[in-house]
Amino acid sequence: IIATVGNGMVIYIFTCTKNLRTPSNLLVVNLAFSDFCLMFFMCPPMVWNCLHETWMFGPFACELYAMIGSLFGVTSIWTMVFIALDRYNVIVKGLSAKPMTTKLALFQIFCIYLHGLFWTLAPMLGWSRYVPEANMTACGTDYFTQTWHSRTYIMVYAFFAYFVPLLVIFYAYYFIVKAVASHEKSMRDQAKKMNVSSLRSGDQNSTSAEFKLAKVALMTISLWFMAWTPYLVINFSGIFQLLTID
Structure with a gap:
């Protein structure tokens, strides 16, 4: 409920506030939309x-449920990739960067x-399949069938x-953090030379905001990967026969 309401509010605020309708924020809105759909369609x-301790909606609904989860899961993570690359472009490259456009x-x-549709539709076309998961309360990719299609x-x-x-996100944020640290150090050094406490002024608020956003x-990305890594571990444990169903 919190995730659905929170992402819904983000979508509303960003779409209704004129100053926030920037090309870069389109990616933020898309991330909120993807997360909203993920929670709205998956949680209920x-x-x-x-409550019933089993899958209650039949085979087709199972496939549809897994497809929605896969589509918006991939959409969220790759939206985060492009957000990271956009921050890298603005903060690391600075004035030499090519500005983001709406197009x-x-x-x-x-x-x-x-990209998300490719991975979502692949199991429907014979490359693996969607099945109820071990606890029978959700559906996902088949990680228990030991076949070439499922494993690959x-x-x-x-x-x-x-x-x-x-890897792309780590690469982008490594250089973002490096640029932030270098900028802050140069600001402190220059302030010491001028014998003032800080060089920040109203003209630099936008730059400071960029650093805070990064x-x-x-x-946010760290928390997202912490949430999805266990699911990856479960899938790999299944295809490498580290898990069994009693």
């Missing part, structure tokens, strides 16, 4: 199934959903939907 069925932001969002799908899916984004985004 899971709660109902938990570019929309193209990136289109590519994100196209999960391994390749994990590579493009987890490891590659993780720090907030880094924390």
Whole structure:
């Protein structure tokens, strides 16, 4: 409920506030929309199934449930990738950076959903499949069937939907944090030379805001990966026969 309301408020605020309708914030709105859909469509069925201790909605609904989870899960993580790259472009490259445009932001969002649809539809076309998970309260990719299709799908899916984004985000934020630290150090050194406590002024508020946004985004991404890593571990434990069903 908190996630649904929170992301709904983000979408409302960013779309209704004129000053926030920037190309970069289109990615933020898309992230909020993706997370909103993930919570809105996934949580109610899971709660109902938990109350009945089994999947209650039939095979087709199971596949649809897993598809929605896969689509918006991939969409969220790759939106975070492009947000990180946008912050890298603004903070690290600075004035030499190519500015984000509405057309570019929309193209990136289109590519994100196209990428998500590929991984979402693959199990429906024979590369692995969607099945009820071990606890029978949710559905996802088949990580217990020891076939070439199931194993390769999960391994390749994990590579493009987890490891590659993780490396790109770490790369971007490593240089963002490095640039922030260098900037702060130079500001302190210059302030000491001028015998003042700080060089910050109203003209630098926008730059300071960029740094704060980067720090907030880094924390958000860290929490997101902490939430999804256990699911990756479960999938890998299944395909490598580290888990059994009693």
